[in-house]
Amino acid sequence: MSSIQRQFQLFPQISRKSGSRMGILSLPHGKVKTPFFMPIATRGAVKNISPDEIKALGAEIILSNTYHLLQRPGLSILQKHKGLHGFMRWDRPILTDSGGFQVFSLAKIRKITFEGAIFQSEIDGSRITLTPEKAIEAQYIIGSDIMMVLDECTPYPCTYEYAKKSLAITLDWARRSKNHFEKINKKKKLSEKNRPLLFGIVQGSVFKDLREEAVTELVKIGFDGYAIGGVAVGEGINQIDEIVRWTTALLPKDTPRYLMGVGKPEEIVRAVHVGVDMFDCVIPTREARHGRLYVRTKKRAAEKKFYDVLNIKNGIFKEDMRPVDAHCACLLCTQFTRSYLRHLFSTNEGLGLRLATLHNLNFYLRLMEELRRV
RNA sequence: GGGCGGUUACCGAAGUAGUCAAACGGGGCAGACUGUAAAUCUGCUGGCAUACGCCUUCAGAGGUGCAAAUCCUCUACCGCCCA
Numbered sequence: 001m002s003s004i005q006r007q008f009q010l011f012p013q014i015s016r017k018s019g020s021r022m023g024i025l026s027l028p029h030g031k032v033k034t035p036f037f038m039p040i041a042t043r044g045a046v047k048n049i050s051p052d053e054i055k056a057l058g059a060e061i062i063l064s065n066t067y068h069l070l071q072r073p074g075l076s077i078l079q080k081h082k083g084l085h086g087f088m089r090w091d092r093p094i095l096t097d098s099g100g101f102q103v104f105s106l107a108k109i110r111k112i113t114f115e116g117a118i119f120q121s122e123i124d125g126s127r128i129t130l131t132p133e134k135a136i137e138a139q140y141i142i143g144s145d146i147m148m149v150l151d152e153c154t155p156y157p158c159t160y161e162y163a164k165k166s167l168a169i170t171l172d173w174a175r176r177s178k179n180h181f182e183k184i185n186k187k188k189k190l191s192e193k194n195r196p197l198l199f200g201i202v203q204g205s206v207f208k209d210l211r212e213e214a215v216t217e218l219v220k221i222g223f224d225g226y227a228i229g230g231v232a233v234g235e236g237i238n239q240i241d242e243i244v245r246w247t248t249a250l251l252p253k254d255t256p257r258y259l260m261g262v263g264k265p266e267e268i269v270r271a272v273h274v275g276v277d278m279f280d281c282v283i284p285t286r287e288a289r290h291g292r293l294y295v296r297t298k299k300r301a302a303e304k305k306f307y308d309v310l311n312i313k314n315g316i317f318k319e320d321m322r323p324v325d326a327h328c329a330c331l332l333c334t335q336f337t338r339s340y341l342r343h344l345f346s347t348n349e350g351l352g353l354r355l356a357t358l359h360n361l362n363f364y365l366r367l368m369e370e371l372r373r374v
Numbered sequence: 375g376g377g378c379g380g381u382u383a384c385c386g387a388a389g390u391a392g393u394c395a396a397a398c399g400g401g402g403c404a405g406a407c408u409g410u411a412a413a414u415c416u417g418c419u420g421g422c423a424u425a426c427g428c429c430u431u432c433a434g435a436g437g438u439g440c441a442a443a444u445c446c447u448c449u450a451c452c453g454c455c456c457a
Contacts, residue, residue, distance in 0.1 A: 048413085261408055
């Protein structure tokens, strides 16, 4: 039994015919039931809510971001707190993104070479160079349970030539990341049991042969888990599903699969059905701040239209005395009316953001619970 | 009683003859958000029309002028100053 099989225990006997999987992933800071959704704490905080609240919602792991933490507070302050866990007072596992996505999202102020990515900080204009090695080192200092390799998330649309060239860089960075990772583990004398995990990222844009090449090469290098990246960046919903299907079909069965940045509830459901184990997305938290509230219908997750979305800022809610979701057990739904939440939004009261965030995360986490049960 | 200044769309506020249905804020209405530069961004906000466009507006009434939110006269209201 390989180390990762000890770390990732699948329960094939209760997995459904559909291709969905259930399991337990063991990490330095605890065990996490799969499939799971990670609330996003880019800058060391899930916006508007506290670690206790995140825990109470049932989240077993959160995501944070190397690129952002590198700039603020910087590694030395994180070191003083013995890593991000101590800094933000979260004692469960953390996955950190490498900064690869920022190579994409901050496209206006960056440059990519085989050596690494050069960014201009949007905070103070200074130049930041991120190399695969530096990203790994930073993630050790952060104290990440699951580290992601530095990659380039290809934009959409993108030509075959660009995607191919970009993939070559991503694969080169993946090799260097793995080497550096092993070197540091050795140096730190970390055992197979208490070391963090390192995930590779499958790129290749919308091109099947590039995706296949990415999987083949990454598996050759050997990672603890594999992420599908470069998805939901503007391509159609059908293409997301297609890419996920191609990729999951090729990935090793005994390692976790992580669909990065996805997504809408129904996209998560579909991805779970083809064997994806891990998700993260800004949708529940960001849309909460923008007044969009997710509400379950009576349908099960596998069915169509299993949820509605309320834009609580809409005039029709002005005098709506009902809770946002009568069947939801969150703070918002058990205590307050739609009318009150709308009032909080129109008066710009921070409580509205907090209640909405708790609610949407509750929606997502309960959905994952349901997907683990079925 | 006299002098000066003001009155613009839901609110605040630009505009001082043609390019004005009238900048810009706010508010209102709606939409977007997918590994978070995002409590952000976009559109609409006099009426009718999908639109071309047409119609009615800049305190009120009257005037000058080809043309007025813009100039003149009076009236109303609001400020400030002098008695």
